Amino acid sequence: MTGTGAKSIGRITALLVLLLCGACAGLPVGGPYADILQVRRLAAHDRATPLAPSPDGRLLALVRGQLRLLPISGGAELALDAGRPLALAWSADGSRLAAAFAAAGGSRLAIFAPDGSVLAEQTVRGRVTALSWTPLDELVAAAVELEQFRFGLAYRQLLIRRDSAGTATAAVLHEAMLKPATVRSLDSDRLAGLMVPRFAPLGDELIYLRVQDPPAFTPYRRIMVRNLANDTERELATVGIGPVGIACGADGEELVLDSGEGRLQRIPLWGAATGNDVPLSGRLTALSPDGHYLLADGRLLRDGALVADFPPQVAGLFLADGRLLVAAAEEIFLVSGFAGGNAVRNMSRQQQEQLMTLRAWRAAGLISADQFRAARERLFK
């Protein structure tokens, strides 16, 4: 049996074991560095639900029947809310967890303290698909509204901003009319995933997709970046309406795009394209804070080289300190022990605010990309 054949059988076996065992205790790991990785089962969770580790890596918000908080190092879980959240986000200081739940007429936003107490709650427009906090204590959310007409489906993307006083305003980012034929060609999962908004780590910029469905042409999507301080926008790429993998680089400076073409594109959000594409087989799932590690189709790669093999259907999420959360079927595992997953820069609140200002100025064309880079370096000296 060839090496390739053995590997394939190994992966299939691992998958079968997972499927058969259900709540199996182990995560099959293959690959050249499998034996130096540490894998620890954390908890069971509901498949395809959001996960949110706190910025300090101590707590994990997950969904198992309801929203829960789990101490990552061990300890008792805390039940927060009976609902199943659509999106989760921790504030930068880890003192608040925002969660969005489906509600009649829109979404219910709830803000929890780590001890489980509810700090605030309100209903907002649309079905929330992504949440983020800014250093200025503003909660921003991307949401979708769908309205069915005889001649098509109106697909409306909203940006909701909730200030520190609790006032929430919604603005329409983009509205598109999907042809009936386009809607029929998409199943509900793909329709829901047509727009995959991503907030930058600072919460000050949003990457989102605008769908264009012209009457006599094939639908496509434009990937946009928007600075939320001044609403300046820029188009980054165009893709079809098939599945895409999108991640924002940990420093918030680039879009990492897997458009299913067998390569990973790194596109600066506000600068000229560098052409530093790398080959990628598989679909991008997660990107490490330092940008060196990525998870694609269950394969953990460092700068394109295989580190470890997990079952192909796993979902993944890197913690701020570089460790990897792997969601395999209905289990969550913590993977550590691989070098180089450096923590994101620790910034003071003042540094965060100044960095946000510099990014806003760059987006508005008030300073050049070079001037931004020089100022950012000075900021962290």
Next chain:
Amino acid sequence: MNRMLVTVFLTLIAGLIASPLRADDCLGCHQGKTPAAVKQWRESAHGRAGVGCRDCHGSDHALMVKGEARVSAKQCGACHAKAYGEHTASRHGMGLHSGWGCTRSLKGRDQRECSFCHEPGSSLPRSDIHCARFLKQSSEMGEIGCNRCHQVENSCASCHSSHATDLRIVRDPAVCATCHMGPDHPQWEMWQTSRHGVLNASMGSSFAPNCQNCHMGQGNHNVSRGLTVSSGSIPFGAEAAAKGRSEMLAVCGGCHAVAMAARELSRGDTVRDQGLKLVKEAEGIIAGLNDEGLLDPMPDKRPPHPFAGSQLVLDNQMLYEDTSHIERLFFKMKKYDLAKTVKGAYHQNPAYTHWYGNAELKMDLVDIKAEAGRLRGRKANAVGSARPDERRQIEEQLELLKKKGARGAITAEELERERRRLLERFLELR
């Protein structure tokens, strides 16, 4: 028999109706109704040559009664081709389109400007008019205050009178005065009180030139020959300017040493450039205030400009109404006082060049700077005694720099330097 008589009678009537009008056909009525026109025609070269009413006015009397059968320059051009050709090549030939001013001779002209007046590929001006100031007037005001002069494009009668052909009319410089006078182009007043004008009045054209001598030598109807600036006093590009200057020196050389004439006109060029510099400075002040949102009212808070909408307009299409006070000062500076300075210099009139022109230009600049200071001071007072947000101040300055850079008011190097300075200041806010 009766039927035959009726047929003959009807045929005669039809013949009369269908037959073309001859001059004597018109005179029967117009001798009584417009006796002056008839007298002038009779005594004119047209009258002597048998060029009758129909030859110029056509035969649609109903149209004439409505006042829509004016004789166009093109009709005159059917016989007077040389004059017509020269006329259409000159600024007179685009009088109805001169709101913008033909830019074809200017340096680095924007190719898109041609479409204001011309269809693609055509050298003929379009029939619609492009002057914002005209569009702001009532039709009555536009007719009397604008068209009566600017119709020179299409009406030889503007200078020649409607029915008299005596060349004494058009050889008298006073014929130019109807239009070429007043605050924005007082060539008549300048010339009259210049050495040329005074000597011409006492000694005649063989002694000192009048308008026609310099600008229509040998009856050439291209009144733009010899010019080196646009109607807004902007100098032509090198090639067009050299051509114009050489044409004018050929005229001056009819009386003067060419070197002397060249020196005088070159001095005029310098005065022109100095005046333009002052205007440019004023323009920069106002554009800067607009960038800062300090004009009162701002362009988006007034009735829209006919062409530019809510944008600030300081070029040839600027208005003298629905503007801020500082723009009104600038209108006078650019439209009146610069014109007097430049045209005064080229017409060798010291008082217009200096007191009516250059002194007023400089006083206008004083007024504009004072008004700018007042507007800025008003903003500072509005902010109050609260400690200014330094970050916001830096951002405002960056925004101003961006606007200045976009309109070419600073170089790329200056922009880079100022941005770096502001970033330095920002990073020190810790």
